Amino acid sequence: MQNMGIPLRMANAVHRLFGGLNMRRQRVIDALLADDLRLPLVDQCGVMTGPIAISVAAEQAARECYLVCDRIQTADAIQAGIAEVCARRGVSEPVARTLGGYIARAVDKGWWRRRLRKELVRRFEHTSIQLGLTHLRADPYISREIAIAQAAQNNENQKLLELCIATNEYGDVYSLAKLATLGTANKAIRRGELMLRIRGFEEVASVLGHVGMFWTITCPSKFHSVGGTNDGYKDFTPSDAQKYLVGVWALIRSALHRRGIRPYGFRIAEPHTDGCPHWHMLLFLAPHEVEIMERVIRKYALQMDGDEDGAQKNRVKLVKIEAGKGTAAGYIAKYVSKNIDGTGVGDHKTFESGETYVITVDRFGDVELTASQRVTYWAQVWDIRQFQPIGGPQISVWRELSRLDEGALLHADDLIRDAYQATQKVESDDPAVVQRADFARFIWAMGGPQCGRETEIRLASREVMVAGRYETEEVEKPVGVYLARQPQVVYESVRYQWTITGPGESAGSSFAGHRVGACPSPPWTRIAAASASTWTSVNKYTQSAEAKSADQPKNKIVSSPFNAGRISDRNHVRCAEVDHIAVYLRHRKRAPGAPSVHLEYLREKYRDRHEVPVTSLRTLSVH
Template sequence: MIRESNEAWAVRQVVDLPPRWRGRLLGNWRAACASFDRSKVTGEGDALRRANAGLLMALASLSTAPLALDASDIDVCAAAEKYAEQCRKTAEETQHIGRDATRAELERFCITAGINAPGADMEQEPAILRMQCHLWWRRQLRRAMSRAVEGSAIGLGYVHKGGDCYVSDESVMHRLQQNARNAEMLESTIARNELGQEFTLAELAAKSPANKSVRRAELMTRINGFERIAIDMKHAGVFFTLTAPSRMHAYRTINGKPVRNRKYDGTKPNEAQAHHTKTWARIRAALARRGVRIYGFRIAEPNHDGTPHWHVLVFCKPDELAILKSTVYKYALAVDGDEAGARKHRVDWKPMDPAKGTAAGYIAKYVAKNIDGYRLDKDMYGNDAIQTSQRVEAWATRWRIRQFQQIGGPPVTVWRELRRVQSVPADAPGFVVSAHNAVNKIAVIEGRENASVAWDRYVAAQGGVFCGRGYRVRLATVAAEGATRYGEERAPKVIGITFNEEYKVRDARGNWTDVREMQTIVESKRFEWEILRPASSNAFAVSYAGSDSTPTTVRDAEGFSGFERAQRASWTCVNNCTESGEFKPEGIPTTFGRLSEAAYEACSGAVVAAFNEWVRRNGREGGGIESAGGAGTGGSQAASAVRPDGRAKTDGIASKHH
């Protein structure tokens, strides 16, 4: 029997870690092994034992992960397919003993695989179908892996301002790669509406809050609107920061340098966020009991070690500020409030002073820092603002933390839906006209008061900043057809806005007898969108040798060069290659919409092979379909070049003018 060397043992312990972590841990282990007193006989052995113990202690700080910590997204997708298939087999094997037993077996398998099974509050069939779906498994594994990797980075001491600020470099790179994949997909996919208009998904996304600049502008519009309301109502503003107890911080700062916090109890950022959420719920409940009403915004952002803290900007009556302050301090210090420095550092209270600037101007830097770094050079730790915003975004997505939340006022969903409404009835109530004018950028005409796009005007039209759930203009919805992939009822479909208006009832003699309410629905401008095949791809292209033998991609600036209209790939789920004398793949289904992935890839490979054979027979050299793996490979890459995606038909994308 060959005995394993110490070096081989150490390498085996860290083999599943990301390369950077593996290198550092092995480096620390080798340094610990070499640091011993050579004058002692047992010095080398003692150093080796200390090094081994230190390595095992470091590994013990790693979070539990369902896969290896260095697993790529491809590994996650492959594991999702594997686990879903195993669940399908288990469901088939246990169907004779009842659905309760089937669900119990599948839940045990989920726990074994390292993820949470669907909750007990979920109905039987939807839960079972979820555990047999590779998409559900993919989401669960990605979430579990994200938290495991980042939790391990915190446990190993990588996340702090002296190392990886806010979030680990591994998470930042993963997020950048994900954003790049998403951007490429949006740029290469075309949506076509019933009017024949075509846009890339990137063009449509650029006009929605998915665009960072649009998101930032909307947030600042709403914050500025709340401040205008406060000025009109002579309310006072206050800006305060809520910080988590010290035991929730992995690092503390001494003389500007990060130092391991001995009090740290292993609390992860999502758990610290839950602590803030609970604290804020208690604050709001206590204020409501005392009749104190507030409105404004809160922003969650990370400390340098990833622990979240909250910035809160709220407005209230001036004589209620004292109650607000005492209530905030009371509940912020309810947990470990007696520790040293708690009252000084747990709450940072700053009343707004108009002489020093507007509240919206003060909070603008926090909004920009957490979105795109707009007009910022450095963060508080001296890091580049653009890089900081990228790291903050990676942090928020890793831990699934909601960064911005409105406090009080009517909902923003109606505000956005009103922008899709082209016009309201001429006889609509005044508050509906005012709300519509406030969101649709109508210019001021001869000084008439129907103009500027302004959150404060919208809030007033909805019943005021303290309208609560009694706002006047609401979303109009209808029941959605069909069921989800898990057999559940679909969420109601938004079709526009609705409001109630009063009308008088006359009797036979013409006398007013009653006043009743009538509900009116105004539909918004929406399109039915058909998702076409990818516009272009860097990995593969459909090439055709024309007179100049210049290959062209599937779609360029001038259109689909080299192919007649009937020869182009279908933008529906039907194959258009049916004209006489043209390419006709024999024995191949003309629709891919409902095929399984395996069947789809097999058919796709057959299409590629058949098309290339047709090109060869017709003497059109160089006109075949090529993929990264060679012409006619039949794999998923070749499939992506010709796949007509007829399954993705949606109607919720805003039109271009939105």
């Protein structure tokens, strides 16, 4: 311990008096102060680091990657150099199919801006967890700073979607925001689909005589900060805890499959108030398999630190759903709703340290944060998948069936028609006409809840070349469905050809070419994220575009400080696109003995004119 200028004996006395918790917090602060390679969490005014500072850091990182490519010639060395640049800034290196795609990402300010923002937000939130500021008695689930920042980011994304217009080949025009409300991005639709699927599992289980079991699995204590009061906390993040739970379930699933047990149902990832996730799982299986499952789940859920205090009581909990005491879907409905939008839940309750608490609404200025919003922002920040089916058929087949044209099924197999009818919802004032979508009927058509990948109806796909922002790659796009016993007959779904027009573009211009699908891809996969300027010696962050001097060299292009590395400017007008590979090749160091750039220019200029002989060009390059 540093004695801070006082005698060592006194320093030791102070350490004994204020040691433990306070010293751990002091180490967190010291680590932040010593970290001069990554973005600071706040600026000099104590305000959380904003987009301008992130853009400046993104510019510097992209420039450094340019320099790596300039001084290194081999692919392996370039990748190693870029990986080192990424590691120093706390971000993972680019993932690409080709070296060109790898470099294009590394030298793109937009790519760096997104990665640096995610790294900053996660580090800020992790620090809040370490210091005990993310907890029941402070900010439950997620800190107020990150919740407000994430809400602002979501609002900006929504504004951009509203300004992007999609037009199909029939002249139908929608904003991307409108199209998004027609899918599972709409919370009401997402909640309804989840409950439909859970109800379908329950109806199938009832026919088969299977029983429902509701499990809750929690991480060991070393993953929990508990408001900074847990001496055994090992500084794990919520992402680390989620990876632990995924690993535990992988062991459980493998052990059950080896015994011939294939449960089906749903799992929900939900945070404790300190941000550490735990899992709720609603699983259906045969009555004679219940005892085996209990042994297997307890074995692997308690495999790590199973002898710690409270582990046997708190780490694994089981509720058996008994007939006549409510439905399984009704039991899990509150967990689904409270983790989406809170509809119909009433008070948002949480169980912590043996007691039940109510999470109330917080207001910070004009921002209102409900408990469900906090949970949503928590999942977005840590990239945690909240809802996942266990067993059962693929939902992608269900969605593809709903896109089929009924007229194309007149001569289809009965199984295809039955599965198609299961996906159709008919609303009418006539009770005899009303029909609800029936997920249980779909499960039976697919081969039952334990069919695995060997389903009766499968997804048909076609390989297409997709030009992405950084590289062109071959991907599989769904086009319909087919019967496993009749693979040569494909029932194609109805899809539309969409032209996306971005903000500031004319109606005739293509925002990103034509896209095929019932709903277009998210705009951030299509919009160019870099400004039009290449590397210049001008300081782009202290000199505004309006203040350019009259004698500014024409080859020096100055971009607005706000636009640097952004998708669009403040008015949501798309920034110009940069050909990163061309810039990289233009700035790349000339190999020994290779012709100069100027010589190549002259050769290209006089190639058709034949006015200057090649020997003259060589002489010119020497002088």
